[in-house]
Amino acid sequence: MLNIDSLQTGIVIDHISAGTSMRIYDLLHLEKLDCCVAVIKNARSSKLGRKDIIKIEGKVDVDLDVLGFIDPNVTVDYIENGHIVQKKSLALPEYIKNVITCKNPRCITTIEEGVDQIFKLCDSETRRYRCIYCEQEYERPHQ
Amino acid sequence: MVRHLIDPLDLSVSEIDRLLNLADDIAANPQKYAHLCDGKKLATLFYEPSTRTRMSFETAMLNMGGSVMGFHSAATSSATKGESVADTIRVVSCFADICAMRHPKEGAPRRAAQFSKIPVINAGDGGHQHPTQTLTDLMTIRCKKGRLHNLTIGLCGDLKFGRTVHSLIKSLARYEGIRFVLISPEELRVPDYIIEEVLKPKNISYEEVTDLESVLPNLDILYMTRVQKERFFNEADYVRLKDSYILTEAKLQTAKPDMYVLHPLPRVNEIALDVDDDPRAAYFDQVQNGVYVRQALILTLLGVKLPC
Missing domain, CATH: 3.30.70.140 (Aspartate carbamoyltransferase regulatory subunit, N-terminal domain)
Structure with a gap:
């Protein structure tokens, strides 16, 4: 070992x-x-x-x-x-920046140069986050 | 601090009430407001075509003595050279006092607001939000029904991509006694997050149906929408769904005599021409109200001192 x-x-x-x-x-x-x-x-x-x-x-x-x-x-x-x-103790952060990317093809983050990918916590119980720009929910990959 | 309007919920209920009161006064006394924006400039940054929204903003500013400038499509802007929204708004901030932005990409006005020195008004961002249309809708409902509470609101057509629908639901959900009847084909139902995060947490009564005629007698307001070709990636889906609902004068016979029909316009064929003469057709009143409410918004965001 x-x-x-x-x-x-x-x-x-x-x-x-x-x-x-x-x-x-x-x-x-x-x-x-x-x-x-x-x-x-x-x-x-x-x-x-x-x-x-x-x-x-x-x-x-x-x-x-x-x-x-x-x-x-x-x-x-x-x-x-x-x-x-x-x-x-690890609390869910209210905002996460440049950790995940928005998958919505209509989101401004898909074309805007230099934009930070920022997501906001919308429901702490279900640990769901939304893009602050288009409000599309981030879908976690299946574990 | 510069104030923007990106999302209809950026304004509290009391702020909306004040804004609608101001819009009502502008409608009643237009001369009182005719020179309140003398010397002020509105930039209309329209990255996609629009007739009524852009002209409504421009009319609102001109009605108050201000001037307007801007571009009317991405093709005539620096976007064709690859300029970012952030850079564009930093430049425009040096020219204008306030701006209205329409963009096909969702969240573009919020991005602009992060860099702007002047108030940014979201004039529609893709299928996302259209807050000034919402203010227009609220003003029209309040004018016609005398209140924004205790109403049964039917929303019909494209409830999935219709940005005006999402904004209106979120805004009306803040008033007491609102009931929603959501009328759409299965494929164009209102997004789940509206149900899960707006309606259910507030215990707001709603039902989802596919048949318009069966619910028509129950409604106080019928908000019709167009199935928007530009929101579909697949044209076959658009063709299959575009004629899902067509409101006619014959169908309106079962509706209440004081049920008003609203539509954000432009319509294609979802409201037959014979409905236009019905006193319950309120969609052209909406257009007029849109000018007043945008005047009220411009005055509010610019912090212009109002006459007594």
Whole structure:
């Protein structure tokens, strides 16, 4: 079994659905960090069978709100001195920017150069989002 | 802060009431408002053809002493050179005091509003929204029925792509005692989100039917719409559905004597010519009201001090 050292200080993003860690890595722009980042794919999980994990070393400021949209099962632990000091609960962000794209061929985002793809939460119970321009609902791919 | 009108719900119910009161006063006393926009310029940015909406905006501004400029199709604008909506509005903001934008792409006026230094009025964006038509419809309903509450509203025709229908439902849903009768072919039913996010959460009474004649006697307002060829990707579907409903004077015999027929125009054949002479035909009154309500909107968005 592959071993990755435990963090003394940092962030552990755990219970990521297997195979989606690189998408999260991209969405959180982790490539811009100078610190050590470990991406663990297909780790064994008693709950999920297989899961991905991302470990970020050090005290870094990363906007994790988008995780609530991507995968509500993801857990985030903040580690200090080798201990969990905070478990972050993932709320659905009210707006998500440049994470998903509008599929409506009539939407201005299909032709406008430089436009940000912005979606607004329209129903938190059903986790539905709408494009702020054309109001078309984002249809999540079937899991 | 610059105020825009992109969605009919950008205005609260009380703001709409004030705006309709102002429009009523403009209709009754046009001279009082004849010079309130002297020196002001309206830009009409129409990326797709329009007769009545563009002329209505222009008439509204001219009626108040202002002037108008703009383009009437994408072909005569910098869009042909690939200019973005964001850049166009930044440029136009340097020329005009207020603008009305029509665009075939949904959300284009909202995009413009993000970059504009002047008020942007959505004059229709694809199959999405048409808020000034909604204000026109509300004014006409209020003029004819004396209220905007406790009414049974029938909406007939293309309820799927008809932007005026979606805007009107959202707006009327904010008034007490509104009941909707949604009359359309199966293929052109009102989108699910209107039902799920507008009607059901507010417990608004509605029924979806395919037969116009059977519900006609129950209605206070019948809002007819055209099946719009330009909204279909497949012409065969358009041909199959375009003649789904045709209102005639004979069919109107079963309707209430004070049930009014509205239509955003242009019509093709969904209202027979013999209906025009019926006193319940209100669609040409709508056109006139559209000018007054746009005058009221321009004055409101420009923050012009109103006469006592």
